Amino acid sequence: MHSLRHKSYSLGRDCLRTTTTANARQRKSYSAAYVTVGRLFARLHHVSAVVVGSGPAGVATVGNLLEQLGEGGKVAWIDPAFRGGRVNRKYREVPSNTQVGLFLAYADAVKPFQEISKAAPKPNALTALEELPQNQTCSLHQAGDMIQLLTDGLTKHDRVESCVGRVDSAKWDAATSTWTLTVRDYANKKDVVRSAPLVVYCTGSSPTTVALPTPFSSSLRLLDLDTALKPSALARNLPADRSLRIGVMGSSHSAILVLMNLVHLAQTSHRKLRVRWFARSPELKYAEYRDGWILYDNTGLKGDAAKFAREQLDGDALKTSPAGRVITRVDCSGGAEREQKALAAELPECEYVVQAVGFSRDPLPRMESVGEGVVFDHVTGGFTDATTGEKVEGLFGAGIAFPEKTVDPEGNVEYAVGFMKFMRFLKKVVPAWVAQTGAK
Ligand SMILES: Cc1cc2nc3c(=O)[nH]c(=O)nc-3n(C[C@H](O)[C@H](O)[C@H](O)COP(=O)(O)OP(=O)(O)OC[C@H]3O[C@@H](n4cnc5c(N)ncnc54)[C@H](O)[C@@H]3O)c2cc1C
Ligand SMILES: NC(=O)c1ccc[n+]([C@@H]2O[C@H](COP(=O)([O-])OP(=O)(O)OC[C@H]3O[C@@H](n4cnc5c(N)ncnc54)[C@H](OP(=O)(O)O)[C@@H]3O)[C@@H](O)[C@H]2O)c1
Structure with a gap:
C-alpha cells in the first residue's frame, strides 16, 4: 500500500499526464458517443x-x-x-x-x-x-x-x-x-x-420602421401599419370626437391604402381627422399592362389603391379631390437630408405617424x-x-x-x-x- 502510494507519488507528473490524456480520450469518446446518439436521435426524426x-x-x-x-x-x-x-x-x-x-x-x-x-x-x-x-x-x-x-x-x-x-x-x-x-x-x-x-x-x-428626426418625435406615437391597414381596428383605435392629425410616410401600396382608410374615416365617423402625407414624389407609380407582361408588376400600384391614387391623390388631383380636403401632401423629395427637414418641420403637428415604408x-x-x-x-x-x-x-x-x-x-x-x-x-x-x- 505504502509502496504503491510511493510509486504513485513518484509517478505523479506522468500519472497526471496519463490521467489528462485518459480524460481527454474519455471526453473524446463521450463527445463521439454524444454525436452518435445525437445522430441516431436525429435519424429517428429524419424526413426528406x-x-x-x-x-x-x-x-x-x-x-x-x-x-x-x-x-x-x-x-x-x-x-x-x-x-x-x-x-x-x-x-x-x-x-x-x-x-x-x-x-x-x-x-x-x-x-x-x-x-x-x-x-x-x-x-x-x-x-x-x-x-x-x-x-x-x-x-x-x-x-x-x-x-x-x-x-x-x-x-x-x-x-x-x-x-x-x-x-x-x-x-x-x-x-x-x-x-x-x-x-x-x-x-x-x-x-x-x-x-x-x-x-x-x-x-x-x-412592417419596417425607421428612425424619425429627434427631438420632435418624442411626443409622437407610432400607429402600427397593420392596424392602419385594417379599417375596423383603425376606427376603434382612433378618438372620433376631437381634432386629430396623423402623419403617413410612404407612397406605395400600403401607404395608399392607409390614406384611403383615413379619408374614409374622416368622411364618416372621424370628421375632425386630418392627414399629413410625407411623399417622396408627387407622381405615383402604376403597374402598366403590356402585351404579355406587366411593367412595374411588383412596384407599381394596382387594384383599388391605383384607382384611388389616380382619381384623388396623384399630382394635381389632390388639389380638387374629396381626399384633398383631408390630406395635405408634404414634399419629401430631393434626398435624405431634405426629407429629414420636411419630417422635422411637419411631424410636430401630428399626434400619430404611420410608417408605410416597406417590409423587413x-x-x-x-x-x-x-x-x-x-x-x-x-x-x-x-x-x-x-x-x-x-x-x-x-x-x-x-x-x-x-x-x-x-x-x-x-x-x-x-x-x-x-x-x-x-x-x-x-x-x-x-x-x-x-x-x-x-x-x-
Ligand atoms: C398588406 C399586404 C397585402 C398583400 N396583398 C397581396 C395580394 O393581394 N396578392 C398577392 O399575391 N400578394 C399579396 N401580398 C404579398 C404576399 O403574398 C404576402 O406578404 C404573404 O403573406 C407572404 O407570404 P409568406 O409565406 O412569405 O409570409 P407570411 O405570410 O408572413 O408567413 C410566414 C409564416 O412563417 C412563420 N414563421 C416565422 N418564423 C418561424 C419560425 N422560426 N418557426 C416556425 N414558423 C415561423 C410565421 O409565423 C408565418 O406564419 C401582400 C402583402 C402585404 C404586406
Ligand atoms: N393588396 C394590396 O393592395 C397590398 C397592400 C400593401 C402591400 N402589398 C404588397 O406588400 C408588399 C410591400 O408593399 P409596401 O407598399 O408595404 O412596401 P414597398 O412596396 O416595399 O414600398 C415601400 C415604399 O416606402 C417608401 N419608403 C421607404 N423608406 C421611406 C422613408 N424613410 N420615408 C418615406 N418613404 C419611404 C419607398 O419609396 P422609394 O421607392 O422611393 O424608396 C416605397 O415607395 C408588396 O409586395 C405589395 O404588393 C399589397
Whole structure:
C-alpha cells in the first residue's frame, strides 16, 4: 500500500499526464458517443425536407416538394398556427392587388393542391373564388380562406408531418449532410428535433420602421401599419370626437391604402381627422399592362389603391379631390437630408405617424454552423455564408422574405412578391434543390 502510494507519488507528473490524456480520450469518446446518439436521435426524426412557415410561400413549397420528392418522401412542416400566415392574421380586410384568376391559378398549380380541392366539400373557399370575376381583384379574406383550405388539406396529407411550434435553431452536420432543427413544440410544450438534407425558410416579413428626426418625435406615437391597414381596428383605435392629425410616410401600396382608410374615416365617423402625407414624389407609380407582361408588376400600384391614387391623390388631383380636403401632401423629395427637414418641420403637428415604408425579413432561427448570418441568392433560392461567402448546403428560402429577382423586358429589376409569383419561382427552383441535396 505504502509502496504503491510511493510509486504513485513518484509517478505523479506522468500519472497526471496519463490521467489528462485518459480524460481527454474519455471526453473524446463521450463527445463521439454524444454525436452518435445525437445522430441516431436525429435519424429517428429524419424526413426528406423541412419547411419552416405556413404562409402562402410555405404552402406552395410543401406542394412543390410533395410533387418533386419520391413517393416515400416525407416533409416536416412547422408553424406556430397553420392559419395562412400574415395575410390571414392581419390583412383579411385589405383589398387584393392581384386578380382573382391568379389566386385560382396558384391553387391549381401542383397535383397535391388539385387533389385537396377535388376532395373538399363544396361550397368552399375555391368555389367562392370561382364565382367572382376572374380579372378583378377581391378581398384578401377570400385569398386567405383559400390558403386555409389548402393548409388543412396538406396538414392531413400522409407524407406531411406538421408540428405546431417554432423553429428555434438549426445546425448543419457536414459529415451526414443533414440539418437538425430544434423546434419548440407548442402542443406538447417541449423541444423536439427534425432533421433533413433540405430545409426551406418561408418565414415572412413585418412592417419596417425607421428612425424619425429627434427631438420632435418624442411626443409622437407610432400607429402600427397593420392596424392602419385594417379599417375596423383603425376606427376603434382612433378618438372620433376631437381634432386629430396623423402623419403617413410612404407612397406605395400600403401607404395608399392607409390614406384611403383615413379619408374614409374622416368622411364618416372621424370628421375632425386630418392627414399629413410625407411623399417622396408627387407622381405615383402604376403597374402598366403590356402585351404579355406587366411593367412595374411588383412596384407599381394596382387594384383599388391605383384607382384611388389616380382619381384623388396623384399630382394635381389632390388639389380638387374629396381626399384633398383631408390630406395635405408634404414634399419629401430631393434626398435624405431634405426629407429629414420636411419630417422635422411637419411631424410636430401630428399626434400619430404611420410608417408605410416597406417590409423587413423576420428573424431567422439561430444557426450555429454559420457565423455572421446568411446572404440570400435571389436567383437560385439558396444561401451563402455572410462571413466566408461559401454556399450554405441544403438551405433555401422563398416568400416575401426571400423573393425571386426579376428583370422585365425594359431592364427594370424587381423582387417578385405575391402568391402566384412565389409559386412560379418554386416551380423553377424546387427540382434543382431536390437534385442538389439528394433528398428523396
Ligand atoms: C398588406 C399586404 C397585402 C398583400 N396583398 C397581396 C395580394 O393581394 N396578392 C398577392 O399575391 N400578394 C399579396 N401580398 C404579398 C404576399 O403574398 C404576402 O406578404 C404573404 O403573406 C407572404 O407570404 P409568406 O409565406 O412569405 O409570409 P407570411 O405570410 O408572413 O408567413 C410566414 C409564416 O412563417 C412563420 N414563421 C416565422 N418564423 C418561424 C419560425 N422560426 N418557426 C416556425 N414558423 C415561423 C410565421 O409565423 C408565418 O406564419 C401582400 C402583402 C402585404 C404586406
Ligand atoms: N393588396 C394590396 O393592395 C397590398 C397592400 C400593401 C402591400 N402589398 C404588397 O406588400 C408588399 C410591400 O408593399 P409596401 O407598399 O408595404 O412596401 P414597398 O412596396 O416595399 O414600398 C415601400 C415604399 O416606402 C417608401 N419608403 C421607404 N423608406 C421611406 C422613408 N424613410 N420615408 C418615406 N418613404 C419611404 C419607398 O419609396 P422609394 O421607392 O422611393 O424608396 C416605397 O415607395 C408588396 O409586395 C405589395 O404588393 C399589397
